[in-house]
Amino acid sequence: MKQNRFWAWVVFLAGAAYFIVPLVATFEFSLRMRRGYYSFDSYASVFSDPNFQTTFGYSVVIGILAIIVGIVVVVPAVYFVRLRMPWLRPVMEFITLLPLIIPAIILVYGYIRLYNSSSIIPFTGSALGTDILLVFAYVTLALPYTYRAVDTGMRTIDVQTLTEAAQIAGANTVQIITAIILPNILVAVLSGAFLTFAIVIGEFTIASLLNRPAFGPYLQNIGANRAYEPAALAIISFIITWGAMGMINVLGHFAPRTSARTD
Amino acid sequence: MAFLDVSNLTKSYGANTVVKGVSFAFDKGEFISLLGPSGCGKTTILRMIAGFETPSSGTIMVDGQDITGLKPNQRKLGMVFQAYALFPNLNVGDNIGFGLKISGVPAEERRARVADMLKLIGLPGFEKRYPYEMSGGQQQRVALARAIAPRPRMLLLDEPLSALDAKIRVSLREEIRAIQRELGITTVFVTHDQEEALSISDRIVVMNAGNIEQLGAPHDIYNMPRTRFVATFVGQLNNLDATVVDPAAQTVSLDGQVITVPNLPASSTAGAAIVLTVRPEVLSIGQRQGNELALHGTVEDVTFLGSVIRIRVALGRNVVSLDTFNDQRAAPPQRGAPIEITLAGKDLLVLAN
Incomplete structure (x- = not known):
């Protein structure tokens, strides 16, 4: 028994080291900008860079828009599939997995061909149009995560009975989704939102090929031209992503509690 | 004229007909039970009255109005479900006041009505509690209050006691009957438990395989069963x-x-x-x-x-x-x-x- 636990710890520590050592090394390197001793100069340099502020701000805005559009599209879709068209679920599962299978570069080339300035819907003909296209691209990219998060959330509640209880009380479909369904799956929806945010904030391929001033291309540019700042940016990106993941964990504690009791 | 008039109600799913041309009529204020084994069509009839299922043919009239084609939210009915179906995100007060809020009742009036309802179901001061903080019996009483708070024309009860322990079941069914009598609200109660149906109904519709086997007062159903099915299903019987x-x-x-x-x-x-x-x-x-x-x-x-x-x-x-x-x-x-x-x-x- 003890022997078993010893090897379990060895494997665990080896695995942990695989992830932690490069991270610690990167962090250590990011502190070495000033020769001879550790400092946060590289971080100060990053934060004071106006390009950092604009690209980061841009990606945050695009990320928030992608989250909102994602919720507006996915929540009603999952709701209706669960309620009225359960036979469509395998199709939905398949479609929402496609963004994981089709590389982002294929997606963006498809977009450029379909929505170029000489097409019927010339999204890429203007900056605003391209921004809209970018938001939709991110909604698509985050679909596997958003769909699953929302679907899991809906599984925890009795969608049909709650819908019927609200209907018989006089509520219409919009009132049911906004007042009953959405609040009860909010934790799941927010989990999907944080995953979307984590994906969007560092995404490079689509933003770069659509030529948008996003954080991903900025990271790449800094990485190619500077020494210490990329390490600092890597750590900052990690903190943002982990923060988003940590929020999902925290939110899990606020999930609706079951009230199925027989007493 | 009957308050609830169901005529020639039929429901088919493909080739499977689960309700076969059922007709009955009841007066205002009656407590009616649809009694039968699983799959006899009783719940389907209730769901058609509620508007959750569309009849294949037949009509449903409530208080002289043909409601067959109306959406559930236009029928002005109240319903209590087997699984309580309280909204987990809302507290007791908001659950009871949900229908009132939807129909635009001002907040002050809503609060007063919620307090009245809580008094009626014996849970005064429970406004701020959440469903998960309450026992099953308490939740079902709140569900009952939610159903009757908007003063519906009729109350539908879909096996509301089935998920509860035996003792709670008996006390709650007596409570439901007392509240129903006090409000004089026409009530349709679906159950597979013959003791429940016999104890609280004015009249019982005994159903089997989509048809009505017998319709009558509990005393008549028990003492004068018209078919072998009724005789065996209601009470113990020697054949x-x-x-x-x-x-x-x-x-x-x-x-x-x-x-x-x-x-x-x-x-x-x-x-x-x-x-x-x-x-x-x-x-x-x-x-x-x-x-x-x-x-x-x-x-x-x-x-x-x-x-x-x-x-x-x-x-x-x-x-x-x-x-x-x-x-x-x-x-x-x-x-x-x-x-x-x-x-x-x-x-x-x-x-x-």
């Missing part, structure tokens, strides 16, 4: 195979024992096989005043049920169950012992198959 001996003398042979059956139809023919039914509680061990018929058999089994002892007596091919009160001073009969059971001839019914 005895017998042969007509002499129709004129109203005698039948029951495993070789000839007895007189006053209810034997005049149209019976000698030698015809018939089924006699008798409730366990009308049979007695040994002679008893008013019991003019006697049957002899052997004790096959004795089951102790607390206040009641159920004895199975083999008469030959037929086996009858009889219930007798537990007498602490006397030992129950032994298995294999010969026994005489008596009954009044009028309690023997001849069933149509």
Whole structure:
């Protein structure tokens, strides 16, 4: 028994080291900008860079828009599939997995061909149009995560009975989704939102090929031209992503509690 | 004019017809139970009244209005579900006030009505509690309050007691009946529990395989079952195979024992096989005043049920169950012992198959 636990710890520590050592090394390197001793100069340099502020701000805005559009599209879709068209679920599962299978570069080339300035819907003909296209691209990219998060959330509640209880009380479909369904799956929806945010904030391929001033291309540019700042940016990106993941964990504690009791 | 008028209601799923041209009419303020086994179509009828299922044909009228084509949220009905279906994100006050809020009742009036409702269901001061903080019985009472708060035209109860423990079930059904009487609200109650239906209904619709087997007051349903199904489904019943001996003398042979059956139809023919039914509680061990018929058999089994002892007596091919009160001073009969059971001839019914 003890022997078993010893090897379990060895494997665990080896695995942990695989992830932690490069991270610690990167962090250590990011502190070495000033020769001879550790400092946060590289971080100060990053934060004071106006390009950092604009690209980061841009990606945050695009990320928030992608989250909102994602919720507006996915929540009603999952709701209706669960309620009225359960036979469509395998199709939905398949479609929402496609963004994981089709590389982002294929997606963006498809977009450029379909929505170029000489097409019927010339999204890429203007900056605003391209921004809209970018938001939709991110909604698509985050679909596997958003769909699953929302679907899991809906599984925890009795969608049909709650819908019927609200209907018989006089509520219409919009009132049911906004007042009953959405609040009860909010934790799941927010989990999907944080995953979307984590994906969007560092995404490079689509933003770069659509030529948008996003954080991903900025990271790449800094990485190619500077020494210490990329390490600092890597750590900052990690903190943002982990923060988003940590929020999902925290939110899990606020999930609706079951009230199925027989007493 | 009937308050609830269901006529020729049919529901089919593909080739499977689950409700087959059902019609009934009830007056305002009645407590009606749809009683039957699983899959008999009772819940489907309730769901069609609520608007959750569309009838394949037939009409549903409530208070003179044809509601067959209306959406559930336009029908002005209240409903309580088996699984409580309280909104987990709303507290008790908001749950009860949900329908009022939807219909635009001002907040002040809503608060007062919620407080009234909580008083009615015996949970005053529970406004701020959440469903998960309450017992199943309390949740179902809140669900009842939510259903009646907007003053619906009719209350629909879809097996509201099934998810509860036995003791809570009894107390809550009495409470539901008391509230229903106080408000005078027409109520349709779906259940598969015959005791529940018998104890709280004004009238019962006994259903089987999509059809109405019998419609009547609990007393009539129990004492005068019209079909074999009703007789066996409602209450305990002994079915005895017998042969007509002499129709004129109203005698039948029951495993070789000839007895007189006053209810034997005049149209019976000698030698015809018939089924006699008798409730366990009308049979007695040994002679008893008013019991003019006697049957002899052997004790096959004795089951102790607390206040009641159920004895199975083999008469030959037929086996009858009889219930007798537990007498602490006397030992129950032994298995294999010969026994005489008596009954009044009028309690023997001849069933149509």
